[in-house]
Amino acid sequence: MTALRSGLWLPIFDELADPLQIARLAAEAEEAGWHGVFVWDHVRWQAPVRAVADPWIVLAAIASATETVRIGPMVTPLTRRRPTKVARETATLDQLSGGRLTLGVGIGEDRFGEEFSKTGEELDARVRGDMLDESLEILNAAWSGKPVRHHGEHYVVDGMKFLPTPVQRPGVPVWAAGFPGKVKPLRRAARCDGFFPVNLGHPDEVAEVAETIAGLRDSATPFDLAVDVAPGDDLSLYAKAGATWWLTQFSPHGVSLDTVRGVVRDGPAT
Secondary structure (H helix, E strand, O other), X not given: OOOOEEEEEEOOEHHHHOHHHHHHHHHHHHHHOOOEEEEOOOOOOOOOOOOEOOHXXXXXXXXXXXXXXXXXXXXXXXXXXXXXXXXXXXXXXXHHHOOOEOEEEEOOOOOOOOOOHHHOOOOOHHHHHHHHHHHHHHHHHHHOOOOEEEEOOOOEEEEEOOOOOOOOOOOOOEEEEXXXXXXXXXXXXXXXXXXXEOOOOOHHHHHHHHHHHHHHOOOOOOOEEEEEEOOOOOOHHHHHXXXXXXXXXXXXXXXXXXXXXXXXXXXXXX
């Protein structure tokens, strides 16, 4: 049975949209024994949410306030971000944190905040999937420190070098998000360093995912399987199924700093 590592997974909305407060929470979480602090990445969310913080600024604040916890956006929709800018941001944030960044990626969803339709971003999920795959190619090439020459359907990078490189080599670990029953996200995840299944219904699904990805991977390098679980749930079922991380569920609507602080101070389940 895999030993589960523990992470906070924070929707940085309303009361949680203050980067100073989140940095303090992250420092408290580190002291209480948590292994990671991850934040949602959105530019808008449906009502009644009003305030939304920028995840990269919040992560920089967390990196400066902590020393050991892993950090990262969980997940960032690369399809509404320029991969060259993300290459710079990830390398800089990995430098700032001393090599503690994990990059969660996905194609994103429009239904929860209309953040694609209200900003003129790509709405076709299949196209966004192709954009995500192309972006990951660019990021992996950029993290190498060698000149990047990419002429794709959606992006062009013509002989640029991205220095400094991330502290972590060969690059920042990437966890791909997706629905467990979809083949393409599982194949994408198998090429990455981890999988974050969305909308899990039961621990049995974790075992199925773990078995499927094991059959798709031809590498013996470590692979993470992260699940979001409500505080107080039985984590042993997920550990037995093959999960390596559990991330705490918090509602995006009206979660308070006091609620999160209470979970932090209780410490991670063992």
